[in-house]
Amino acid sequence: MCYMDHHKFLAMDHPYRMDKRSFNSDVELRSSPALLDGEQIFENLKDFDNVFGKKQKNKIDGPWKKRSIFFELPYWKQNTLRYCLDVMHIEKSVCDNIIGTLLDILKKSKDHANTCYDLKDMGIRKKLQSKEINGGKKAKITKACFNFTNQEKTIFYDLLKSVKLPSGSASNISRCVHVAEKKISVYKSHDAHFMLHYLLQVAIKCRIQNQVAGPLIYLGSFFRFLCQKVVENDTIDHLEVDIIEILCQLERIFPPSFFDIMVHLPIHLVNELRLGGLVQFRWMYPIKRYLCRLQSYVHNKSRPEGSIAKGYLAEECLTFCSRYLSPDVDTRLSRRTQNYDNWKGIKDKEAIWKYVQAKFIISTKGKRMVLARINDNWRRYKTTIKQTHFLPYKCVNVMLKNRPKSIPESHFCKLIAYWRTEKVKKMSAQNKKNRAQQKFRHRKGLINFARIRERLAASKENNEPPT
Template identity: 60%
Template sequence: MMSISHSTWPVILMVYNLPPWMCMKPEYRMLSLLIPGPRSPGNVIDIYLQPLIEELNVLWEFGVETYDASRNRTFQMRAALLWTINDFPMYAMLAGWSTKGKLACPCCNYGTNFRYLKHSQKMCYMDHRVFLPMDPWRSNRRSFNGKIEFRPPPPLLKGTDVFNSLQHVTNVFGKKQKKSNDGPWKKRSIFFELPYWQHNSLRHNLDVRHIEKNIVDNIIGTLLDTPGKTKNHVNARYDLKEMGIRKNLHPKDTKDGKRTKLAKAFVSMTNGEKLVFCGVLKTSKLPNGSASNISRRVQLDERKLSGYKTYDAHFMLHYLLPIPIKSILSDHLAIPLIRLSSFFRRLCQKVITFEGLDCLEVEIIETTNQLERIFPLAFFDIMIHLPIHLANEVKLGGPVQNRWIYPGERYMGTLKSFIRNKNHPEGSIAEAYLVEECLTLCS
């Protein structure tokens, strides 16, 4: 998509036994591996990670003799890998669980609620009523999928459950044992070679940055009816007709049979409303360094927003989008979207309590069900489903700021500045990194 001809993959280790305001700083990061390009390593990434896993095993079982400058003596240092930080497509390579298709959610696992949309030709992930208590919404057929929902929520998987289910799946070198019913498991994760990994409750983080970007894309594309981005298209209306729900939105053929009429949906805005929506973003003034100049991403004449970066989407979702949404849209649509914005803003706080997380967990379930009553089925891709699990991950791993990929992406920008030989970027990065480390030690 970005016309990049070469892709080099750095593997960076971050030290967590430091104060929270220090552990994500560039000076405390270690470049442990450089996986050469020009393409993504895919499932064979395990072969590149094998030396790192062996060293981590040594650090855990035996330790390494290390000098303590403060006490002027040596000690046996041990270390354990807590989790990995990566975007969702990379999740499939590291965990071995396919993040596409019927069972795309690694948290729900085999309990993922999926539906194939025949006309939109994609999977959607709905039926979020299973996460609700037994309240009237579970018996509301008309507003949801036309059925009463009695199923309990899927149980949370333990590391031991994953480890046991992986015994018959691909081993570390890609040799698949002869057994059927592998399901969505693509391979066995190499991290289970670590003896403590199966007892780890949080192994691979869901990247909040990646989820926010995709949610903003879906919301803006649908509200502004951007071609190729909107989820409120003709095929989405035919999917509603096939399911027999929201009859007022079903497409209707004209008398001559040559055209199809589409009724106005809640998520549709008039041209004047789109102009106001874009105008608010166009005239917004942001603090220096908080995001890029979002006004450059707004095309008022075409009434669309494009080309914004990941951190722009983060800032818009937290602060900007609720302003035009509240002033333009009806409360029926505006309230769920504002609640979604509030959820991510509070989730990303530096200080958060367990009581607050319990409230967020309940709120995001209610918000997702409210959205399910309004937006077309094609809107609910896997990124709309994943926020259901984010509050629980904060309970297990702590604040989002120490578990998302923003610091790593900024550091990769530093690594890119080291490149002098574009034909062999790995050599330039490794050489510059070693020189910088030596200069830091000498100083």
């Protein structure tokens, strides 16, 4: 089943409604379909009988297959949000359709021979139809504008294979990519979430035509705005208009088989955002993580319930016992973070002080000075890198060529991108201006006081000591 004619959701004066060539060869004069409220659905299903068991041979009149048991509740027909569409599975299905169709992956692409024959029977989209050759004995299927060439596929796979992501942002996506076989598979729902939001926009930007890359980039931006932690009411109204136009633009490019139910459902996500609030409180990621945790307890597949019960009980016992272990032992409750962005993000500074005390004999009175010194050294290290390997050069390639050997190229690229942002440039200029206004320096610089005193004495006529 395909869901077409998304331009009927547009305003009546929108130019897409008059575009016969790009859609179904007809002018769209129908108005946007109205959503049924709970009262209307309750009246339609009031006399509906649920028939359980095997499928009935006689077709049921209307779109309904069963009457939900929740309508037995007296308040259910007044409920404005009777169900929640799962954003996690929608993103996964949309990402599968896009990657499978662009890369022409076997059994995952929506652009195949049957699609070309269907377009020919429907009499639409002549560019995507098959062409008969040798007197109709054979059919030739030409590549569409959204198909990658072999070289573009290799570049796309190499990009996903070599990508390095910040700690905690996503899993190792490169494990799913097979460059030699030109195949990507077995990626999880959160991998699809991250690729749809960020990676696909980078990978397709310079690989395919702008008329194809533009709507796909806008689609990723739509899901990124939809999943934000703070969404304003004005943004919701704009998102509702944007997703309709994005689906219309995709409908002008991809065949009808691309638009299954999961590609159509994003048009209803904005209204659910308005009624139900942020998607972080309604999607399936927390539940799926917990189910994955329970699944890890199963060692006897013939008795999964008992394995889960014993594994859960054992973990509770270990967690309880870990409260009585030494603070130096890393447990689930006391495990430290591996990576920190800045000094303020380090909460357990006491562990750093204990490590220093184990190496050196220092009184507790010097604790504050030691921690401050560590912070100063970290800031000085970043300043030295910036002054030595960033400011002297203007070309990014030259910066990467002369980067410190202790810093990987991917990490140094992030540093360059950070230092070249307007926010950092303004902050650096303001700090330089503030330092120029200081009458007395708080730091002597790289030259010690003995050499400064000697230089000042030499500048006087009688070599008098400086006052």
